[in-house]
Amino acid sequence: MMKKKEKPDWLKNTKYTFDELTAKGQYDSLKRKQKHYKSQRFAVARLIDTNFDNQTKFLTLTFKENITDISYTNSEFKKFMKRLNYQLYKTKKSQIKYLATWEKQKRGAIHYHIVLFEFPYLPHSQLVQIWGHGIIGINRIDVDSAENRGRYVSKYFDKDLELKEHKKKSFLQVSKSKETY
Numbered sequence: 503m504m505k506k507k508e509k510p511d512w513l514k515n516t517k518y519t520f521d522e523l524t525a526k527g528q529y530d531s532l533k534r535k536q537k538h539y540k541s542q543r544f545a546v547a548r549l550i551d552t553n554f555d556n557q558t559k560f561l562t563l564t565f566k567e568n569i570t571d572i573s574y575t576n577s578e579f580k581k582f583m584k585r586l587n588y589q590l591y592k593t594k595k596s597q598i599k600y601l602a603t604w605e606k607q608k609r610g611a612i613h614y615h616i617v618l619f620e621f622p623y624l625p626h627s628q629l630v631q632i633w634g635h636g637i638i639g640i641n642r643i644d645v646d647s648a649e650n651r652g653r654y655v656s657k658y659f660d661k662d663l664e665l666k667e668h669k670k671k672s673f674l675q676v677s678k679s680k681e682t683y
Contacts, residue, residue, distance in 0.1 A: 546601060547652030553599065553619045554651050560643050561616040561629075566636030568611045575604065575612040578635060585632050590622060603658055615658040617643070 520528060550558075563582065569575055583598060591597040599619040604612050629638045643651055 543656045547656040549601060550617055550652035550655050554643070555620060557620050557622065558643055559618045559621045560641050560655060561618055562613060562637075562639040563616070563633055563635070564607075564613040564637040564639075565611055568609055570606070570610045570612060572604065572612060575614075579604070579614055582633055582635075586629075589628070589632055590624070605658065615655075617655055 518527075520531060523531060563579065565575065565578075579602070583596075583600070584594070587596055587598050588594065598621070600616050602614055602616040604614050606612055626638065626640060629640060643655060
């Protein structure tokens, strides 16, 4: 069994924020993050492929306002998912299976890409009302072959990593899937 390298005493119990790191430290941190999310992209593609059915949908949520605070937008996203779950299933217990990631637009505003599994039909106007923050796009995942479904959608999960806030989760999931990781 390999032992983890011990940190020097002066580094123990020391936490640095991304902004406190040296330029090299920030570069190394971003490289590690990039490698991590590249490997996660394959796991995401596998989850999509494994759980894909004729009710799988691709949802994009956009804030009308130019909101850039990821803590706030994640909170609003979670509230939306709770309202959506209650609208569909009349229970507070989460029933919706999904994978989601956030992304920054060029204007800096945060928006979300979500894959919804086994998602029943809901009129667009009703989704917009439940969201309440701006624009919603919902589509079937329609690609040329089954092998490309997961790869097509997973590209959003490691896109523009350098713009993502350091140490913030880049994707969220609630899964009662056939396969989890």
